[in-house]
Amino acid sequence: MSKKLRHQFACSxxxxxxxxxxLERHRAASERxxxxxxxxxxxxxxxxxxxxxxxxLAEGAPLTLTVLSDDGCRQVTGxxxxxxxxxxxxxxxxxxGPVTVxxxxxxxxxxxx
Amino acid sequence: xxxxxxxxxxxxxxESFYASVETARNPSLRGKPVAVCGDPALRHGIVLAASxxxxxxxxxxxAPAWECRRLCPWIIFVKPHMQTxxxxxxxxxxxxxxxxxxxxxxxxxxxxxxxxxxxxxxxGPRQAAAAIIEKIWEELGIRCRIGMGENxxxxxxxxxxxxxxxxxxFFELNHDNYAAHTWPLPIGDLFGVGHRMxxxxxxxxxxxxxxxxxxxxxxLKRLWGVNGELLWLNAHGIDYSIIETGAAAPQKGVGHTAxxxxxxxxxxxxxxVLFEMTEEVxxxxxxxxxMGCVVHVYCRGADFDYPTGFSRQKRLPEPSxxxxxxxxxxxxxxxxxxxxxxxxxxxxxxxxxxxxxxxQLSLVNDRERREALNRAADRIRERFGxxxxxxxxxxxxxxxxxxxxxxxxxxxA
Numbered sequence: 001m002s003k004k005l006r007h008q009f010a011c012s013x014x015x016x017x018x019x020x021x022x023l024e025r026h027r028a029a030s031e032r033x034x035x036x037x038x039x040x041x042x043x044x045x046x047x048x049x050x051x052x053x054x055x056x057l058a059e060g061a062p063l064t065l066t067v068l069s070d071d072g073c074r075q076v077t078g079x080x081x082x083x084x085x086x087x088x089x090x091x092x093x094x095x096x097g098p099v100t101v102x103x104x105x106x107x108x109x110x111x112x113x
Numbered sequence: 114x115x116x117x118x119x120x121x122x123x124x125x126x127x128e129s130f131y132a133s134v135e136t137a138r139n140p141s142l143r144g145k146p147v148a149v150c151g152d153p154a155l156r157h158g159i160v161l162a163a164s165x166x167x168x169x170x171x172x173x174x175x176a177p178a179w180e181c182r183r184l185c186p187w188i189i190f191v192k193p194h195m196q197t198x199x200x201x202x203x204x205x206x207x208x209x210x211x212x213x214x215x216x217x218x219x220x221x222x223x224x225x226x227x228x229x230x231x232x233x234x235x236x237g238p239r240q241a242a243a244a245i246i247e248k249i250w251e252e253l254g255i256r257c258r259i260g261m262g263e264n265x266x267x268x269x270x271x272x273x274x275x276x277x278x279x280x281x282x283f284f285e286l287n288h289d290n291y292a293a294h295t296w297p298l299p300i301g302d303l304f305g306v307g308h309r310m311x312x313x314x315x316x317x318x319x320x321x322x323x324x325x326x327x328x329x330x331x332x333l334k335r336l337w338g339v340n341g342e343l344l345w346l347n348a349h350g351i352d353y354s355i356i357e358t359g360a361a362a363p364q365k366g367v368g369h370t371a372x373x374x375x376x377x378x379x380x381x382x383x384x385x386v387l388f389e390m391t392e393e394v395x396x397x398x399x400x401x402x403x404m405g406c407v408v409h410v411y412c413r414g415a416d417f418d419y420p421t422g423f424s425r426q427k428r429l430p431e432p433s434x435x436x437x438x439x440x441x442x443x444x445x446x447x448x449x450x451x452x453x454x455x456x457x458x459x460x461x462x463x464x465x466x467x468x469x470x471x472x473q474l475s476l477v478n479d480r481e482r483r484e485a486l487n488r489a490a491d492r493i494r495e496r497f498g499x500x501x502x503x504x505x506x507x508x509x510x511x512x513x514x515x516x517x518x519x520x521x522x523x524x525x526a
Contacts (some may be wrong), residue, residue: 002339005346005353008305009265014220016522017367017397019199023218026203030210 036068039107049109056080056111063092066108067101076101119287121238121261122356123226124268125209125245126277128256130222131162134201135191137254142189146170150178150190151524161193161524195521201253208248212241217356223272225265225356242283261285266352269304270295291350296323305344322348366405367397368462371513371523376415376455382511383412383456384444389507389514390461391443392436398463399491404432404470405463408439410446415455423450432467435487439463 004011041049056063057080064077078094090101127133131149136142146167148160158178170185181188202221209216212235215227228241235241242259249257259282260272267286274295275284286294295303301311303322319325325333326348333341346352369390377383387410398405407428414421425446433439443461493502499518507514519526 001353002342004339005343006355008343008352008354009219009225009269009356010354012305013218015218016195016199016221018196018521018526019202019218019221022199022203023206026206 032070036070036072038068038105041107045108049106052109052111053080053083057083061111064110065090065092065101065106066110067105068107069102069105073107118229120263121228121232122263122265122268123228123238123242123245124219124260124262124265124272125205125224125226126258126260126272127205127222127249128258128277129162129164129168130201130255131193131198132164132167132191133162133255134198135194136164137201138197142191146172146185146188148172148178148181148188148190149193150181151193193524194526195524196526199521201255204253205249205255205257208252209245211248212245215356225268227356238285239283243281246282256282258282259284262350263287264350264352265354265356266304266347267291267350270347270350273304274298274302286350288350292323292326295348295350296321296326298322300325303344303347305340305347310344366409366462366464366466367394367401367403368409368460368464369394369397370411370458370460371517372458373456373513374516376457377511378455379511380448380451382509383451383459384447385506385509385512386459387443387447387461388436388440388504389512389517390459391440392504393517394461394463395434395436395439395487396491396494398434398466399469399487401466402469403466404434404468405429405439406432406465406467407463408442408446409460409462409464410443410450411458411460411462412447412451412456413458414452415457421452421454422456423452425450426464432470434463434469435483437483 052063055061060079062077062079064075066073066075076092076094076099078092078099080090081093081098082091084090085103088103090103090106092099092101132147135147135149142164144166145164146169147164148167149162150160151158160172160174160176160178160181162174163172163181167181167185167188170188172181172184172188178190181190198221202218206216206218206224209224209226213226213228213231217225217227219225226245228238232238232241235244238261242261246257246259249255258272258276258279260268260270260276261284262268262271270291271284271286275286276282298321300306300314300319300321301308303325306314314320314325319328325344328345330342330345333345335341337344371386371390373386377386407426409424409426411424412422427442427446429439429442490502500515503514506512517523
């Protein structure tokens with residue numbers, strides 16, 4: 001079948017280049033959101049998270065957090081320097097210096113060994 | 114036998130889109146005759162959109178400003194704000210995406226939606242359409258009309274020929290009712306039939322869509338090739354087109370056309386504008402990471418009553434994205450085909466885009482250096498604007514760079 005028969009609308013579509021690029025940005029952002037959508041943590045996982053955090057606080061043991069933010073997934077290892085539950089933040093001392101982590105972005109907690 | 118699921122395709126169209134956006138932004142305009150109109154001083158003084166109140170006076174899209182004033186002396190002219198219209202269009206896309214993930218904008222004010230798999234979630238296609246229409250009215254204050262079909266063509270016909278005139282703002286065509294509704298319509302109402310084709314059909318005695326449908330498919334194919342066949346299929350409501358989401362649909366070319374602020378008769382002046390446009394088009398191709406194989410030049414004469422001008426294309430010796438390589442061909446086409454009469458509008462496009470390739474070894478020129486220079490210039494212009502770095506010719510009287518910078522579609526951003 002002729003290509004024209006399959007593409008009569010694609011051929012006649014009138015799109016301003018500025019509109020086209022805004023749409024592309026919108027699509028890229030949607031895809032990103034879909035890709036980095038935060039998983040729902042189940043209760044057991046949350047409890048493990050709590051326990052590991054408390055142990056780390058009490059013993060000064062290192063902790064490895066998996067953080068999912070708009071920039072993608074990353075891991076941070078360090079000891080807990082400060083807990084700021086009212087601000088939803090956690091400060092870690094890491095080999096590379098202090099790091100602030102938003103608790104809402106943490107999807108996994110492991111011991112740092 | 115298993116029943117094949119019928120596709121549910123919508124074409125949603127915004128009534129008097131630019132004028133509706135202006136009214137939504139400035140509610141004091143509501144209920145008044147409003148026309149969005151380009152700048153008359155620069156000859157963009159034609160109506161881009163008229164509100165329904167203005168239309169009631171006979172004001173039409175494309176009419177010159179003075180004529181509107183004659184038809185409706187208290188008409189309110191508003192300057193276009195193109196970026197705002199793009200932003201609204203995108204907001205509309207977002208609303209549509211709450212109903213389906215298959216949304217394909219067709220133009221700034223028309224978008225295709227495929228609700229085949231999702232219409233039942235809203236109680237059926239008709240209910241989904243009503244919900245969409247209501248949501249767009251509630252959230253943006255814009256009246257949306259929806260044509261529904263089993264393919265994009267039926268949806269488009271349902272919207273253009275029926276939904277726009279229906280109080281429900283909705284109309285459904287399908288394979289069963291397509292003929293009954295569309296065949297009595299004049300042939301000019303068929304999607305794909307322009308003025309020229311309409312004249313051809315009239316000469317053949319084909320005055321309605323039904324007349325066309327009654328002809329032999331092969332006869333139309335013999336007359337106009339695939340275009341004739343396509344119109345025959347459209348007359349029968351048959352459409353094989355696929356609507357692809359933007360990410361999947363490859364861009365076929367980059368082009369740029371503009372109406373000049375006055376008629377240009379001196380070749381030097383026209384060539385400056387052609388050069389500026391070549392630079393713009395090459396810049397856009399580079400931004401996409403593409404190179405073009407074919408260059409197309411278009412010039413339209415100044416006299417509306419005696420259409421002159423030309424539209425010609427030629428293949429480049431090798432794909433390119435630099436003005437230095439493309440412009441000589443543009444100039445050659447212009448010098449070869451221009452009849453010397455004043456020009457009102459010009460356009461250039463690069464098509465048959467291919468992925469940008471690593472530089473081929475070329476013996477005759479220093480392409481690598483030129484590309485590095487282009488890259489550096491592009492970065493400067495991206496960061497500081499199009500007028501931050503330009504060729505000296507853009508300071509000559511006919512040049513358009515400073516006029517077109519910061520504009521969208523030739524109108525104020």
